Amino acid sequence: SPNPVMSSSSPDSRTDPGPDPVIYGQLFHDMYTERMKSRFVLRQREMPNGVRPSTVHPSYTPQAAKVVSSRLQHSISFKVTHKHTVVVEYVPDSNTDLFQIGRSTEPPIDFVVTGADPAAVSRFSCRIVCSRTPPYSARIYAAGFDDSNNIVLGEKAAKWRTADGHMDALTTNGVLVMNPGPGFGSSEPGLWKEVSVCGDIFTLRETRAAQKRGAKVKGESNLLVDGSLVDLCGVMLLWRSTEGLSLSPTDALLESYRQELNSERPQCPVGYYTLSFPSRPPQLDFLKPDQTPGLKLDPKQPWVYMRCGHVHGYLRWGNQCPMCRTNSVCVPLWLGLERGFYVDSEKPTHALAPCGHVCSQRTAEYWSHDVHGFQALCPFCLKPLDTQTPYVQLIFQTPY
Template sequence: MKHDSTQTWSLTSVFRCNGSLPSGDKGRRKSRFALCRRNKANGVKPSTVHTSCTPQAAKAISNKEQHSISYTLSRAHTVVVEYTYDGSTDMFQIGRSTETPIDLVVTDMVPGGQGPADSQTVQSTISRFACRIICQRDPPYSVRIYAAGFDSSKNIFLGEKAAKWRMQDGQMDGLTTNGVLVMHPRQGFSQDSKPGLWREISVCGNVFTLRETRSAQQRGKMVAPESNELVDGSLIDLCGATLLWRTAEGLAHTPTVKHLEVLRQELNAGRPQCPVGFNTLAFPSLRRKDVLDEKQPWAYLRCGHVHGYHSWGGRRDPEVEMECPERECPMCRTRGPYVPLWLGCEAAFYVDAEPPTHAFAPCGHVCSEKTTAYWGQILLPHGTHAFHAACPFCIQPLSADAGCIRLIFQSPLD
């Protein structure tokens, strides 16, 4: 049977990019990645285990054509597991490194989507070779995730301080320094979805409860009934970057960028007005999604009233306003954040195709009601042991009292 060489497993979308990286999508550094069936399989699977430092083990490590994982138990004892070619799978690797083995290059980003964290002042917590994804080339095209990726020498090294152990079948397993966390949604990825539980994935793909802190040496408890297979809507956290996994089937029910553009045009066609200046408001095009426009809608995020920018009771400079956004709404006198509204442009984050009627607070990203409701109940990993809800378009933490608000637009008086 001839298989379709263009088989696409999924789209992986990076949180906080809102459709594209601030510096633009280039090469392997993008805001989203499509994983397609390779022309030639490059998957690997475990084979020989060397329990002592034999010449064969040393050869496996030094051979740049041989994949292997080294588990250092002590200075005098290293277990080496050889990996052999697997023609039935394709392997894709994700990490911070720009070396050739990495297919998807990800970097730490500060909340708000302003750009990558200053590498000289903030040390990245994302591993250079963070994880690998193994995809079946034939039906049912299952996809599984494993912690750690092979470097340019086709090796994975787990140092003496890394959490590691021997399993009952004699194989070794372990965890990476800051771990690879995965959460599978319940009831699929749709408007009825509910958050699942965050788990940690090991180097061999086993599933564990979370460690006490991200880099603790004591592993969590193994969760045998659960699997490392990715499903539509699975979240992958690499301690500095969070990815959303969407399957090809799931994306077929997701609004496209063209559909989001239609929704934007329909919203603007209603000619919403500022109730203070009576000027017509309009959301800028998706290509100018981060550029303040004179027709830019602004909103008071405690009450949801939408205005154009005005200096009523505040500063006259919109740029300064964004630094100190607390204002009193002239319509209802409610005090709260006063921010520009931005359309959420990453279609993969939407759970339905409904109009953009709600905004995340305090960032002002706008999408459908059920999309804000879904992400408002997802607690994303933050730092080494904290979790908080955040806007997927910019990863800014949501307000504790009201993470989203229904927008109230003023219709034209004529």
């Protein structure tokens, strides 16, 4: 099936290209580098490629072996013991589209991701199955099919037989999902849970790779909703629905906000020169933070003292704000330009601490929540937020 990761249309020999394909939603990757996409659009495929479970082979019979060895058929193998393997056949499902995420660059993977510790991210981490008919629901499952269309759960993987006699399992490092409280942007974050290979939801294990699964959560499903976070052991993905994303600022609106900030001619209150937000932040590789200290900044770059919010140009003043004498670290300001991380379309007025990414107040408030043992991170760069002052309102001095 055609790869759906197309941000612009390509030349087409057809005179009538037909209606635009349905967009199921978008995934936003919070560890952008020049080597990786930060946004993945899930579009309805021209031809469905979904699969669904079918025949269960309770032992590794010749028929089961034939299924596993066929590159034309999908299957999941559960290695219960060294001598006992359960194989589940998967057959084509014309009602769904399948999308896969992982570290592998092989063709079965639609969205390639990696983290600070690449080995922690599975080559075939997870899969998302989208319904081709309204309301175009999207569901997430742990593990993805490899280039032989197989998923193999080894002896060390946590696995069990379900009440209806089928098999299920958790992957080695797990796929965690957190749905927002009453909605994306809510002040009440949800709970992190783990999704299984077959899509059931469980409480977290004692450790990430423990063989004993958590308790099954009744009334919960693997349905992705606007604002769902997916943790692939070092890589965080944010799911935005088409409807929810319509409430976020467009790229054009973010650019207009930047121009508006600059048109107000903010000044350095010490040097009395005009400050200006750059059109694009530098292409920092957040996987290699040690390469950024020597970064050369524009002399007009705005800086902020993180405890008080006073905006200055770069000063060799030390860690004390010259305006209010507050002791504080001073960092450069960057406008957060990935629209998917915004919870509203309001003007950028606050900076996340200590990285200096600028966004709207509600966006800063939302991402500053510690979520039940998981430290709050800046969505734009993955740096841990200050536990005491995770964000600050910016105070500009203008000539008016």
